[in-house]
Amino acid sequence: MSSSFGKELKISLFGESHGTAIGCVIDGLPPKIKLDLKLIEKRMLQRKPGQSKMTTPRAETDQFEILSGIFEGKTTGGPLCIQIRNADRQSDDYEELKKVFRPGHADYVGYVKSMGAYDPRGGGHFSARLTAPLVFAGAIAEQILAEKGIKIVGHIKSIGQVNGKSLSEFAHFDEELADLDNQIYNIFPEELEAMLAEVDEARIAGDSVGASVEVSVYGLPVGLGSPFFDTVEGKLAHALFAIPAVKGVEFGDGFTFAHKRGSEVIDAFVLDHQGNVQTNANHNGGINGGITNGMPLLFKCGFKPTASISMTQETLNFNTKEMTNLKVKGRHDPCVAMRAVPIVKAMAAIVLLDLLIENLGVGINA
Numbered sequence: 001m002s003s004s005f006g007k008e009l010k011i012s013l014f015g016e017s018h019g020t021a022i023g024c025v026i027d028g029l030p031p032k033i034k035l036d037l038k039l040i041e042k043r044m045l046q047r048k049p050g051q052s053k054m055t056t057p058r059a060e061t062d063q064f065e066i067l068s069g070i071f072e073g074k075t076t077g078g079p080l081c082i083q084i085r086n087a088d089r090q091s092d093d094y095e096e097l098k099k100v101f102r103p104g105h106a107d108y109v110g111y112v113k114s115m116g117a118y119d120p121r122g123g124g125h126f127s128a129r130l131t132a133p134l135v136f137a138g139a140i141a142e143q144i145l146a147e148k149g150i151k152i153v154g155h156i157k158s159i160g161q162v163n164g165k166s167l168s169e170f171a172h173f174d175e176e177l178a179d180l181d182n183q184i185y186n187i188f189p190e191e192l193e194a195m196l197a198e199v200d201e202a203r204i205a206g207d208s209v210g211a212s213v214e215v216s217v218y219g220l221p222v223g224l225g226s227p228f229f230d231t232v233e234g235k236l237a238h239a240l241f242a243i244p245a246v247k248g249v250e251f252g253d254g255f256t257f258a259h260k261r262g263s264e265v266i267d268a269f270v271l272d273h274q275g276n277v278q279t280n281a282n283h284n285g286g287i288n289g290g291i292t293n294g295m296p297l298l299f300k301c302g303f304k305p306t307a308s309i310s311m312t313q314e315t316l317n318f319n320t321k322e323m324t325n326l327k328v329k330g331r332h333d334p335c336v337a338m339r340a341v342p343i344v345k346a347m348a349a350i351v352l353l354d355l356l357i358e359n360l361g362v363g364i365n366a
């Protein structure tokens, strides 16, 4: 089982949810970057568990320790390694799950894949806890992209039956989006109450609820990506499906294209005031032929409802080989998307920086 990703900028994840620590090694970062610790802390805080009843009560500080790759406050260009210690572990909650694997979680496949040597505590290495170091790495990539005028914005687009507005309404990064970016939960203020109510209803019922996260990237140059195999969609999808509980990814109009006619989804080329080529609509989400076209890159991720619910579910006891009733114990997110926006943005930032280094050699004197 390998947990590494990337071409020019490579990320390796290590650790388990209830082990000593989790962390990552980031290989291929440009040298001389002074880390924006405020940005890193902001993104880590947006993902951190235990901050309200809308998320898992597991209380972690998510403090990171930098073990290598920094000298006198700047990246050396060598591998940057961090670790985050696990503190609030309630491993007893997972005793029963050694013989009754949770439907929809990774327990069964993890057990088979590691030939029985699986660590089931908190989902082991499959846990969303491993997204904390990803958010750390993503914040560094986000900082480097921002210095090149590239801005990534994300929000919770829908939760259950509540559907919010789309970032496709925003042609540019503006004050409203800057406010959204600063929230702990990236939800437009006018949608917050209805979305939180949807999560709370599921939580009180001992159930969980699915959601979608939408991201828009402003300021990308034309020309990132390659035709066929290394398309921007392909690279992003590869990274986005690494996020636990992501079961769908769509770019631009995505699956709604399938219900349209060509004449309804024209992205006609026009010139803006400064004579730059643009399109008058953005159905294609900023990508043509796998390559960025200079319009905002727009995509959505669909998150399934959390598998660990305290409602009774019938499933197999792998010891007795009989069906049994399972009520999952422990502390779980009623809606994983509440903490997922910084993770989705982190994956986008990592992929886009990787592409930028590959396509434009941005690593030199970044």
Ligand SMILES: Cc1cc2nc3c(=O)[nH]c(=O)nc-3n(C[C@H](O)[C@H](O)[C@H](O)COP(=O)(O)O)c2cc1C
Residues within 6 Å of the ligand: 056, 104, 105, 106, 123, 126, 127, 128, 131, 243, 244, 245, 246, 304, 306, 307, 308, 331, 332, 333, 336, 337, 339, 340, 343
């Ligand atoms: C931010 C975040 C928090 C999550 N919290 C939980 C949780 O508390 N309980 C749970 O069962 N799954 C949670 N998940 C999802 C599981 O980690 C995921 O369903 C599991 O690893 C299996 O992977 P898959 O759903 O992609 O197949 C969370 C996912 C994310 C992104």
Ligand SMILES: C=C(O[C@@H]1CC(C(=O)O)=C[C@@H](OP(=O)(O)O)[C@H]1O)C(=O)O
Residues within 6 Å of the ligand: 017, 048, 049, 056, 058, 060, 089, 090, 093, 121, 122, 123, 126, 127, 128, 129, 130, 132, 244, 330, 331, 332, 333
């Ligand atoms: C700890 C985090 O989230 C965890 C992700 C998770 C899962 O199954 O993915 C299950 C829960 O673990 P536990 O049962 O140990 O409380 C969450 O709390 C985190 O995101 O930092």
